[in-house]
Amino acid sequence: MNAVTNMTPQYSISDLAKEFDLTTRAIRFYEDRALLDPERQGTKRLYSRKDRARVKLIVRGKKLGFSLAEIHDLIELYENAADEVPQLERYYDKLSEHRRKLESQRQEIEQTIIELRVAEHECLATLRSKGIDRERS
Amino acid sequence: MNAVTNMTPQYSISDLAKEFDLTTRAIRFYEDRALLDPERQGTKRLYSRKDRARVKLIVRGKKLGFSLAEIHDLIELYENAADEVPQLERYYDKLSEHRRKLESQRQEIEQTIIELRVAEHECLATLRSKGIDRERS
């Protein structure tokens, strides 16, 4: 596993599967959906450092509730080093849009965390009172 | 719409659908999955303030990438005012666990936001240089 050739690390499909807790099936599926495009050594897939970074992006995206289609767009966004001004501007807009979306999502998470903290405190208070009741009886 | 009776507001299914940008089908589906259980006026559903709060929870949960099954558990968590100590402790553990999960999720979001900001800046820099190039030529 993890054959190091030519100073650039390579990973097998199961290397990545283990590292990111995915099945090989899932990884091949991502390739099918054009999220990955690894080299081949004969028939076998060889993943580069860059591929690994993509997998990381995919996993993170999924954790945050994005669909593979959305993640696909984001990857294209990240990797298409546009050079023409109109495309650069469009790229910038998409970046900002996605950032704003994430910021709103963060807002909701923080709100939920606050509510959970409140509930935790109430719970602890009740537990304490029950504890006192017991000591008294 | 929004019939106010007995000082407690009631909503029709399409009231809620419009407010939360859902279809009535989706709302009925949530009921099917035991996330909602509205009163009936004859055959028609009447949603209370509490039901509306639940819908809000559902929508928020979905935005954060939770499945309806997970959301179901959370709702039960919130509404089952346990009174026995062992159950209260279990309740507390579940709350904490969920909070930790959300905090980790927030961590990932913040990381992503940072990366997006970097990309935005790079993009702006490139745009500026292109602008200067133009002015010079």
Added chain:
DNA sequence: CCTAAGGTTGACGTTAACGTAAAGGTATAA
């Protein structure tokens, strides 16, 4: 009375994201 706008319950269709075999190639260790 009739129509239009909502509401209801089935029940089958659809999409995403894989799971799960089946059938076979390849390379290395005993």
Added chain:
DNA sequence: TTATACCTTTACGTTAACGTCAACCTTAGG
């Protein structure tokens, strides 16, 4: 050389979360 551990493609199965009819009430307005 044979077994073991990986890898491959092809293809059908599955689950979640609804979409989309169909066929049917009912209630307020013209």
